Amino acid sequence: MDVFMMIRRKKTTIFTDAKETTPVHELKRMIEGILKVPPRDQRLYNKDNQLMDDDRTLQDCGITVATAKAQCPAQLGLAIRENSGDFEQLDLTPYSLPPDLPDVMKNQ
Template sequence: MVLTQARHPQEVFLMIWCHKTIIFVDAKESSTAFELKCIVEGILKQPPDEQGLYKDDQLLDDGKTLGECGFTSQRARPQAPTTVGLAFRADDAFEALCIEPFSSPPELQM
């Protein structure tokens, strides 16, 4: 007798960065980039067509799943979420992608 596991969509953990704003999100690998934009819309009140989501400076296709875009449960883990860039539409194009790093804390004096 062979037991098979039911396939369940795997969770991915993402950090969506826009300038100094960071949104932590968990989603399924089977979710589309458009569905991720809808999550962002609920938080930032910007409609999906005004958003550009990026992985490694490449604009994500709204119709592709997160898994197809390279966001897998092996790479986007809770303890090490994967970065997604977010830019908003300015006129006919998206603004330049800008991810500003956190400042480093000052050295502790002993």
């Protein structure tokens, strides 16, 4: 079955889907195709900010059809190795809030 994920890093959000049985390493290869960052330079974190092991499947990491639906995807964090060789701190920039509705559009 397909699971749906939002992979976030700073101001970047990637929406993707995969099978529950997909290994974390394969998900990193999908990210490589988008961001051009090799899997060895990526770290993925689950919703509890725990590092996800490359050899485990998404299902092993708690990403299942029940927890990662299309209308409510699982949120993962992404950190990338910097030029110094160290991984950056996990940084998920909050989404901005929409402005208030103008008075003419509010119910009276």
